[in-house]
Amino acid sequence: MSTIGHFVYFITCVKDSLSFRDAEDFTEKIRNDFDFRLKVQKFVYIAKYFGWKHSYKYSLYIRGPYSSTLADEYYNEDILKYSPLEIDGFDSISFNDFVDGKTIHYLESASTILYYMGSEKNFTRSDAIEKLQMIKPHIDSEIVCNAYDDIIRLNFFRNNNLYEIIVIDDNLDNEKEILLKQINDYVDYFADFGQCNNSIIVSGSLDYLSMVLENETLDLQMKKDLLELLSNYVLDVKKIYDLCDDNPKVFEYMNLNSLENKFNRIQDYISQELGISLRLYDSEFEFAGCD
Amino acid sequence: MIRLENETQVIYDANVIIYSLFPEKYKIPLLTALAKDLNNFLFNQESTIMVPHFIICEIERKGYYKVIDDYFKDLRPSSRFQLMIKLRHNFENLKKHENFSQEYYQPCEKLLESIDNAFIDFNNLDNIDEYFMRKHTDVLNPSIEDKKLILFSKDKECPIISNDLDLTFFHEELLKRNLVHQIIDFKSINLNS
Numbered sequence: 001m002s003t004i005g006h007f008v009y010f011i012t013c014v015k016d017s018l019s020f021r022d023a024e025d026f027t028e029k030i031r032n033d034f035d036f037r038l039k040v041q042k043f044v045y046i047a048k049y050f051g052w053k054h055s056y057k058y059s060l061y062i063r064g065p066y067s068s069t070l071a072d073e074y075y076n077e078d079i080l081k082y083s084p085l086e087i088d089g090f091d092s093i094s095f096n097d098f099v100d101g102k103t104i105h106y107l108e109s110a111s112t113i114l115y116y117m118g119s120e121k122n123f124t125r126s127d128a129i130e131k132l133q134m135i136k137p138h139i140d141s142e143i144v145c146n147a148y149d150d151i152i153r154l155n156f157f158r159n160n161n162l163y164e165i166i167v168i169d170d171n172l173d174n175e176k177e178i179l180l181k182q183i184n185d186y187v188d189y190f191a192d193f194g195q196c197n198n199s200i201i202v203s204g205s206l207d208y209l210s211m212v213l214e215n216e217t218l219d220l221q222m223k224k225d226l227l228e229l230l231s232n233y234v235l236d237v238k239k240i241y242d243l244c245d246d247n248p249k250v251f252e253y254m255n256l257n258s259l260e261n262k263f264n265r266i267q268d269y270i271s272q273e274l275g276i277s278l279r280l281y282d283s284e285f286e287f288a289g290c291d
Numbered sequence: 292m293i294r295l296e297n298e299t300q301v302i303y304d305a306n307v308i309i310y311s312l313f314p315e316k317y318k319i320p321l322l323t324a325l326a327k328d329l330n331n332f333l334f335n336q337e338s339t340i341m342v343p344h345f346i347i348c349e350i351e352r353k354g355y356y357k358v359i360d361d362y363f364k365d366l367r368p369s370s371r372f373q374l375m376i377k378l379r380h381n382f383e384n385l386k387k388h389e390n391f392s393q394e395y396y397q398p399c400e401k402l403l404e405s406i407d408n409a410f411i412d413f414n415n416l417d418n419i420d421e422y423f424m425r426k427h428t429d430v431l432n433p434s435i436e437d438k439k440l441i442l443f444s445k446d447k448e449c450p451i452i453s454n455d456l457d458l459t460f461f462h463e464e465l466l467k468r469n470l471v472h473q474i475i476d477f478k479s480i481n482l483n484s
Contacts, residue, residue, distance in 0.1 A: 195353065196353040281376060
């Protein structure tokens with residue numbers, strides 16, 4: 001079980017290894033530094049093998065294991081204002097010894113190897129080199145070997161039950177169809193409702209998400225994460241719909257900053273972590289053109 | 292053709308600003324080019340573009356929607372959003388220009404009443420049917436922003452540049468009643484020397 005308090009405690013324990021000054025610096029780096037976010041993701045993932053039995057669900061992405069629930073947590077700007085809650089059993093000294101001074105490529109390799117070791121029996125050194133060279137050609141094989149040897153030396157897998165096997169829901173395609181229909185219904189409703197800039201924000205963001213869903217070819221676990229994230233966004237839109245109560249003037253004067261911020265975070269995730277589509281803000285993003 | 296060489300400051304209506312914000316790829320034929328040229332012309336001769344706060348609010352609440360809906364009806368919603376993001380970005384840059392001035396202005400009720408009364412009288416103008424026909428309406432109902440803009444022009448003794456028929460059509464009548472300083476029809480501006 002993990003709580004925000006545990007996350008705050010963890011971040012405080014690894015402050016030096018993560019290289020940030022204070023809460024303000026942490027927020028700034030989360031907002032602007034992709035490598036920093038990647039490091040937080042890998043640190044939390046690896047920490048599981050040093051006694052922090054957290055419940056963040058991870059899936060394997062282009063840059064290694066990634067948890068959207070964790071991302072949602074660290075994007076909260078006030079996160080470090082929460083009180084830290086000690087993590088029972090977490091060996092912070094050994095953890096810091098393991099990660100301190102390590103490069104992003106090393107952390108990416110180590111976490112990916114751990115991910116495979118958790119799901120495949122007898123994942124050998126040559127399997128690690130072969131698999132990582134295939135999916136991560138940007139990482140030198142020497143780094144992969146070092147990471148593999150360090151993991152073997154620490155004997156993480158003496159207790160194999162540390163890793164939870166993710167149950168895959170084979171009804172995802174139905175869920176996706178239902179969600180797509182909901183999204184498209186809201187796109188139609190909000191496209192002209194209120195005839196104001198908010199109409200463009202709500203219908204435009206939903207239309208983008210609809211395109212993403214139509215184009216995704218993710219594996220089941222990643223798809224599940226994406227559907228969860230988008231369902232959550234659609235719930236926020238439903239709240240707006242309920243609040244307006246069919247009154248266009250109420251809608252016109254609503255402040256939708258928090259919805260837009262959430263949409264921006266989803267776009268970052270879709271673009272940087274899933275690689276499905278560029279963000280609307282990116283100049284390379286092509287206008288979809290006319291219907 | 293209206294010329295602007297002697298104007299040290301002018302007031303912009305919402306649409307004139309928005310036209311100038313469109314990117315090259317999605318420019319509105321004639322209007323975007325004219326609005327951009329007008330900005331450059333005024334900034335080069337160091338004239339100030341004044342915009343009252345209620346016009347800024349109008350742009351940020353519904354202005355983008357109106358213009359995008361008028362000229363880019365066929366764009367799908369995500370592209371409209373992308374276009375609006377670009378317009379907002381360009382507006383933030385325009386606001387930073389040293390000769391772009393945002394002003395707070397709130398007229399008193401009595402002055403607003405005088406504008407209301409004038410527009411009630413305009414229903415009896417001989418050429419009011421021409422207005423109805425051009426505007427595709429049967430009622431004369433200018434927005435609160437239009438009324439405040441007229442009073443702002445009078446207060447600042449400065450011309451409004453607008454392409455809103457609710458203002459331009461009644462220019463002479465408003466002048467006769469001493470309710471406005473000047474209203475310049477955006478499309479009638481000639482910047483050629």
